[in-house]
Amino acid sequence: MAYEDVVPVSLSAKFQGSFAYFTVRDRMSTILTKIIDTIHRNKNKFFEEHGEEGVEAEKRAISLLSKLRNELQTDKPVLVLSDDQQDTEEWNQYMVRQQAVLDGNEVPSWFKSPWLYVECYMYRKVQESLNLNPPICNFDVFEEAKNKSFFESQLAIIAICTYQQSVLNKIEDLSEEHILEQFLKLLQVTLWGNKCDLSISAGKAISQQCSPIDSLEVLKPYILVDDSRSVWSVLINSSSAGSPPRVDIVLDNAGFELVTDLILADFLLSSRLASTIHFHGKYMPWFVSDTTKKDFEWTIKQVLRSNHKYMSKCGAQWKKYCKDGTWTFDDHKYWTLPHEFCDMSQVAPDLYNDLQKSSLILFKGDLNYRKLTGDRKWDYTVPFQRALRGFQPAPLCSLRTLKADVQVGLKPGQGENLSAADSNWMTNGKYAVIQFSSPCKQ
Numbered sequence: 001m002a003y004e005d006v007v008p009v010s011l012s013a014k015f016q017g018s019f020a021y022f023t024v025r026d027r028m029s030t031i032l033t034k035i036i037d038t039i040h041r042n043k044n045k046f047f048e049e050h051g052e053e054g055v056e057a058e059k060r061a062i063s064l065l066s067k068l069r070n071e072l073q074t075d076k077p078v079l080v081l082s083d084d085q086q087d088t089e090e091w092n093q094y095m096v097r098q099q100a101v102l103d104g105n106e107v108p109s110w111f112k113s114p115w116l117y118v119e120c121y122m123y124r125k126v127q128e129s130l131n132l133n134p135p136i137c138n139f140d141v142f143e144e145a146k147n148k149s150f151f152e153s154q155l156a157i158i159a160i161c162t163y164q165q166s167v168l169n170k171i172e173d174l175s176e177e178h179i180l181e182q183f184l185k186l187l188q189v190t191l192w193g194n195k196c197d198l199s200i201s202a203g204k205a206i207s208q209q210c211s212p213i214d215s216l217e218v219l220k221p222y223i224l225v226d227d228s229r230s231v232w233s234v235l236i237n238s239s240s241a242g243s244p245p246r247v248d249i250v251l252d253n254a255g256f257e258l259v260t261d262l263i264l265a266d267f268l269l270s271s272r273l274a275s276t277i278h279f280h281g282k283y284m285p286w287f288v289s290d291t292t293k294k295d296f297e298w299t300i301k302q303v304l305r306s307n308h309k310y311m312s313k314c315g316a317q318w319k320k321y322c323k324d325g326t327w328t329f330d331d332h333k334y335w336t337l338p339h340e341f342c343d344m345s346q347v348a349p350d351l352y353n354d355l356q357k358s359s360l361i362l363f364k365g366d367l368n369y370r371k372l373t374g375d376r377k378w379d380y381t382v383p384f385q386r387a388l389r390g391f392q393p394a395p396l397c398s399l400r401t402l403k404a405d406v407q408v409g410l411k412p413g414q415g416e417n418l419s420a421a422d423s424n425w426m427t428n429g430k431y432a433v434i435q436f437s438s439p440c441k442q
């Protein structure tokens with residue numbers, strides 16, 4: 001690869017006092033404690049479903065997770081996976097590669113290895129502790145928290161569904177300029193929806209309480225890079241060329257954020273800016289609030305079942321899209337591997353080839369941004385495209401609120417000014433980017 005020569009180091013807990021260090025030290029072990037607690041609280045459910053075998057499985061899973069938490073807290077080496085799943089071998093090979101990049105006598109461990117790797121590894125190990133205990137292997141340890149955050153955002157969901165129906169009612173009469181205006185609004189709604197992730201708060205409920213449309217103007221100054229016009233150009237150029245494009249959305253969190261993604265997807269179809277939407281989600285519970293297939297289907301069902309007229313109208317339309325194939329959902333295993341996205345064409349060529357058929361890929365959220373940029377110590381002014389290191393299956397855009405200390409594509413001095421004004425600007429979720437990259441620009 002042409003760029004391979006100068007790649008900055010990975011963020012890691014080995015940099016004491018860094019955000020990665022505090023995440024590995026505090027947030028990740030809190031999350032493990034909550035998981036242990038959740039499994040324990042569900043003991044009766046396991047007994048009802050599987051009898052004594054379910055209770056035994058609960059005990060064994062908890063013992064594996066306690067061991068894992070202890071290994072994390074004492075910076076023990078990371079261990080091979082032994083649950084014999086489709087991705088087990090891939091994970092173990094990745095560990096061997098991590099070993100190879102360390103000094104001869106060091107082994108990959110929680111505080112020495114790249115943060116991206118060990119954080120993904122923790123969620124995969126949680127799944128392993130369940131996989132090794134078959135009666136409870138399909139238990140989603142985060143389901144309760146995800147569903148709770150959906151219900152706690154009810155008012156905001158009603159507000160956005162009501163707004164959506166008012167736009168859709170008049171959509172046939174809207175000029176291109178008005179469609180653009182609505183598009184920009186809904187892109188920002190889905191952007192700020194990314195504030196609602198449950199991993200940064202170590203599982204503590206975060207919901208959207210007020211009307212998302214009303215806050216857009218106030219939030220605008222916090223968008224550090226806004227390439228939304230380039231995103232618009234891709235859509236409008238392909239649709240005026242006669243074929244409304246396929247748009248892919250690489251989802252992040254369930255709950256309010258997912259609803260905002262579905263609202264945008266619906267709008268793109270209703271305004272004929274897109275002809276199909278391909279959603280991508282997680283194959284296993286991931287980073288607390290990430291969307292699995294079950295969450296995706298559950299959310300649409302809940303919206304459809306609502307007593308609120310406009311909310312259920314949205315749900316009915318979304319169900320129809322799923323049924324007739326206008327919306328598809330894919331949970332490729334690559335999204336729950338620890339790789340930077342620049343590895344995708346080699347590690348998962350099937351997924352890369354599929355994404356190449358898209359006209360526009362929207363990447364939601366912070367973890368996707370970390371994987372797009374490799375979670376490395378880039379200078380703030382490095383162009384986004386450079387940080388992608390050749391990952392460009394199609395025009396793509398990251399919609400992300402900043403919750404990790406990696407940021408590229410800023411103007412000279414912009415990062416320094418932000419640091420002077422707000423020392424936590426990269427991690428407090430107050431700021432956001434709409435960052436675009438297109439193969440044509442290469």
Ligand SMILES: O=P(O)(O)OC[C@@]1(O)O[C@H](CO)[C@@H](O)[C@@H]1O
Binds near residue numbers: 197253367403
């Ligand atoms: O991808 P998301 O949901 O926007 O954020 C996930 C996330 O909160 O998890 C990590 C903390 O554990 C952060 O690096 C990251 O911001």
Ligand SMILES: [Mn+2]
Binds near residue numbers: 197253287365367
């Ligand atoms: Mn997430």
